[in-house]
Amino acid sequence: MSTPSLLDPERAATREQLIAAAGAVFADSGFRGATVRDICQKAGANVAAVNYHFGDKQGLYTEVLRRNYQRAIERFPGAGGIPAGASAEARLLAFIRSFLQRIFAEGVDSCHGRLLAREMIDPTPALDALVAVEIRALADQLTAIVRELLPRGDDVASVRLCMASVVSQIVFYHHCQPVIRRMFPELHFTPSNLEALAQHVTRFSLAGIRDVGRGRTSKRH
Amino acid sequence: MSTPSLLDPERAATREQLIAAAGAVFADSGFRGATVRDICQKAGANVAAVNYHFGDKQGLYTEVLRRNYQRAIERFPGAGGIPAGASAEARLLAFIRSFLQRIFAEGVDSCHGRLLAREMIDPTPALDALVAVEIRALADQLTAIVRELLPRGDDVASVRLCMASVVSQIVFYHHCQPVIRRMFPELHFTPSNLEALAQHVTRFSLAGIRDVGRGRTSKRH
Amino acid sequence: MSTPSLLDPERAATREQLIAAAGAVFADSGFRGATVRDICQKAGANVAAVNYHFGDKQGLYTEVLRRNYQRAIERFPGAGGIPAGASAEARLLAFIRSFLQRIFAEGVDSCHGRLLAREMIDPTPALDALVAVEIRALADQLTAIVRELLPRGDDVASVRLCMASVVSQIVFYHHCQPVIRRMFPELHFTPSNLEALAQHVTRFSLAGIRDVGRGRTSKRH
């Protein structure tokens, strides 16, 4: 009894093509809107291939989400490729830039951002695993940065609020694209625009965080 | 009983109940996931009622989206009930608070926020009308506020970026709830929490906007 | 208690418009394909008007068929407006010409031919009455003509066969139009073409009938 699952290149290839095709289809149409037939056809596989390789549609989706997140974080790491010893300001910029690049990646890498956006609306069980491990790791990095920018001893709530303010600005442009595109049709997210965006979000956030760090009394200065 | 169309409470009641039921179902399951049968059953109407009153499922959805936005904006106006002559700071707080209340409304009013969130992922033709009129009106209000906070003559791009930074923080908590709830299960959006949130977003944004207003050279101070 | 059914001009008008609209719709789409809604809309009447005035869809159809036949036969009488004392040859030509004009009438009068053609495929109870009275009267006229052209004492079967040969040539061009139009797109049934057709059918039939009249032995001469 051999181990065809490891030795058979055909089997592995079909599996991979299924994941690749499913990524695009799920990103385009969502879990419900995507059809197994469409995915299989685009993967050049049989209609029953999904059930055979992944048990069912949901099984395929879970794997697709995991794989796309993995690839995205590998290409654009959470820290943004900056040494851990860098200043908090530099690390914040790197974090924001990398995050933007991740969700605005193009081509096959664009699936990640769109899949995640869909999870925000129709969460599937697959999201739990992602949050428990991957997203929490990202959050920890940002927590460290924000903590360093706020005076020591600042309460957890303030840290959280500042983190949210930072992340929200990043995901906004991707998540609300339908409205943004309708209101500002001339806006495009080219790499240079993305860098300008990263600069703005960093600057805006630094000012906000520092103001929050000044305490409750100083609402105005 | 001369004017049954005005006196008869049953008259046109089916239509309204259809809209109410559809609001909940569309918000829960999305346009595709919602079934006409489910909606009609919950509205106590026949399966053919949707076709009769709204032409088809899409027609019902369009009306539902419009009505829910209308009700939300009536209950929590864009300006937040503050006089137009108030300070930009006060108007910003009112704008943010009202926006948060709108999308975090509970009960039947909760549909608005969830429907809009779904439009961000799977835009339907109904979104175009909403953006062209209602959302643009909101944006105009925020534009005026931000313009007043930035030095005169500031470029359009800066205004836009600041507006986005403000709005993003507002919608984030609603839009990314699946992740927020999983990471911070103890967090709840009670009215008092919402007020604290509005205070934070306002303070954070004011600091950010003012810093942007200081010009390009003063990235740090 | 007045007699609104006779005095009310509104009531009668709606009824007539219903019949007129239904004639066109039934002729275009057949009994099954026609929808009560479509008919009522075209007649400027309420959806329930059909059931109110004619009991149900079938009741309306029966009346429509009867009225259209009546109008057709009044406009183009079976005998073709020729005196009963005319020669058999002249009466045959008149019969054929009138028949052709009846089923090839244009405008509102075109319904008759198309409704009858549909009855040949999907007979409805309405056909029984038509055959029992109207069509039998037509057949009797043709019987008399053919009898006169055949030697006295000819069997019933021969008369029938010759009648069928005559009628078949008339209805063929109307009934098989879909094939005729596809095979000979340049063919059009203008009034002058119709006259030529009548001439041909008459001549062809006269020769055929006379040959049949010569008895069984003379298959060739």
Add this chain to the structure above:
Amino acid sequence: MSTPSLLDPERAATREQLIAAAGAVFADSGFRGATVRDICQKAGANVAAVNYHFGDKQGLYTEVLRRNYQRAIERFPGAGGIPAGASAEARLLAFIRSFLQRIFAEGVDSCHGRLLAREMIDPTPALDALVAVEIRALADQLTAIVRELLPRGDDVASVRLCMASVVSQIVFYHHCQPVIRRMFPELHFTPSNLEALAQHVTRFSLAGIRDVGRGRTSKRH
């Protein structure tokens, strides 16, 4: 069991049974009147079988029409099994007899005639293909026969008219059955009756064609 696709009688059996059942149902009720559910039930197949094998109802219908014509023409060829070198008179009789047998076939073969008759009333796209190839081939055969019976040089119009006169007599008995049966209930189309009919139509037509061939002046002789 190496080649199940060839040996397994079940294989593709569903498809064939679908076509057989659909032939009967379409012939009985027409395209619109026939229901996919009814067809599938009679074929012992699932409701989705039609969609799977033929795409949709129309796809099934197209195939049904094609197959029934094919089978009819194979069983009763256009030339009627007579050598091409036979006399025009003999070939005309064979053509007419074969045509009559084709459209008056009984049992499963009866679908052909009824389907074609329905196409005359409600033509579907499937008719185009049939006319362009099959029916045109039939017409060519008849053209040759009629040409041979008419003096050389006769105009195209006369040939067409004579062809129409021949074909019309053939299809009449089938096409106008609802009226014929109501007027002559004792008439039945047994094989021997069909032969007598073929004889009559041939004789009638030969006389007609020859008279037409004598030119315009000799309307009477």
Add this chain to the structure above:
DNA sequence: CATGAATGAGCCTTCATTCAT
């Protein structure tokens, strides 16, 4: 192991008809 055929539940829509006013 991998596949093409087949399944059955379910969805949106249509339509003749009815009913209360």
Add this chain to the structure above:
DNA sequence: CATGAATGAAGGCTCATTCAT
């Protein structure tokens, strides 16, 4: 009397899944 609202049955079609080979 005449009407607009409402009904329920049914139809075509889709789709994830299963099964025998």
